[in-house]
Amino acid sequence: MTKPFAIAIHGGAGTILRDQMTQTLKQEIVAALTQSVQAGAKILEAGGDALDAAVAAVKVMEDSAHFNAGKGSVLTHEEMVEMDASVMHGAAMDAGAVAGIRHIRNPIELARDVMRNSDHVLLIGEGAEKFAFERQYEYTEQDYFFTERRYDQLLSMKEKGLFALSESKYPDDKKYGTVGAVALDSHGNLAAATSTGGVTNKKYGRVGDTAIIGAGTFAENGNVAVSTTGMGEYFIRKTVAGDVAARMRYLKEDVHTACETVIQGELKTMGGEGGLIAVDAQGDVHFAMNSSGMYRASVDSRGELTVKIYADE
Template sequence: MNKPFAIAIHGGAGTILHAQMTDEIQRAIEQALDQAVSQSHQLLAQGGSAVDAVVCAVRILEDSPHFNAGKGSVLTAKEMVEMDAAVMSGEHRQVGSVAGVRHIKNPVQLAKDVMQQSEHVMLIGEGAEEFAAKLGYDYTEQDYFFTDRRYEQLLAMKAEGTTALSESRYPDDHKFGTVGAVALDQDGNLAAATSTGGITNKQFGRVGDSPIIGAGTYAENHNVAISATGMGEAFIRCCVASDIAARMRYLREDVHTACTAVIQGEVKNLGGEGGVIAIDRSGEIHFGMNCEGMYRSCIDIHGKKQIKIYADEV
């Protein structure tokens, strides 16, 4: 008998404006989502692990300039990229996380290697890059990550003295840039991965929720895997991913009820905006958001594929 497997991915949530979404931009975003979800699903279909599937999906999104992770990362106040990522395996709750890396093409891959090839859970900054060098990673110059779009965003925010745009040229400049994936494999294992470039014009080595286990990333076999995207500080304060998992574990809430309770409840009450993707032990998928949109896609246990952008798409 075939065992269920499924995957869901996201490319960030927030204010995504219909009026500024061109056909060209929408096609490019949807193509990247399609490639990520399709290739990772194929890996699962061939018996691959949930961990490998979520890393595969996130790597593809990191390689696209259309998402705030890897190649498309936003710029800090010092006109550099500082990227964070995490991977969690639900089987033994193994974790790998990196923060503040500047010269790693695919931070999610490094997070996986921290999980599988080190004694540690989280590595940051220069230390994380020293670990990467020891494993033979290529040193990626900052020029690789630089895009005109992100530079324009930085200049606009510096002019306003903020870390949030009041006006934008792009449909998603008010979106919280994170990419992530959750998966269930044929062995019944769950996994989650999240990667981000952080926030534009950030200072002081700020780190958001993406690499924080229990905030932006979490996976627990026989329960749920979660990847979040939103106002990182609010998601950390609410322990979003951990809270969803706890509601399912102790209150026996289903994945839809638990996600909705957290995203539309405590997070929203604190002024936090964003969303989550989640998959439970049976492969049931949930996309939850309290904002206007989230780049998202999935292939469920029946092989049905969906690619959506706006909150009002059912």
């Protein structure tokens, strides 16, 4: 008997406004989410590993200008792109992460290589890129990542002296633009992958929850895989992904209860806006958010494809 597989993805959570979302933009975002989740599902259908499926899904979003990761990353105060990413495989709870990446097209692939081909979990900045180039990664100029939309956002934030978005020109300007994927493969492996460009106008080499195992990414076979998106500093302080897994492990909560308790509980009370995606050992998928929307999609254990944007869908 074939064991079930499932995959879920997110393209960021936050304030996503219907009245500013054009039909054309919505169609483009839905198409990108669909392409992403199907890229991962194709690997799972062929009997592939959960982590490879999650990475393939995230890579599609890194290659799209619609998401704050890879090509669509926001700009730092110095008008640079600095990206973070992490992965975790649930079988042996192996993990890899990178932070402050400037010249690698797909940081999620580099995070997987850190897990598989180094003795470390987290590499940063120049050291991470040196590791990448030793593994024959292509050097990518900053021009590749530059988009007018992100430059406009940066100028707006600089004028206000902010590093978060206080008013919206685009329907998702107040969205925390992490992307991620969680997967269960037919061998029972759980895995998670998360990638981001961080926050607009960030300074001092700021790193959010995406690169932090247990905060933005977590996977444990027989339990759950989690990828988060939101206000990174809060998600680090509440170790959100690890907290969901712990509630399921020790309190025996189901994936739905654990996710909602964490996202709607103390995290929300302390001001932490955002969401997460999770899949348990049976292929049960859950999306949780305390914001007005989250770009998300899944192919569940029955093979059904779902794509949604707003919280009330």
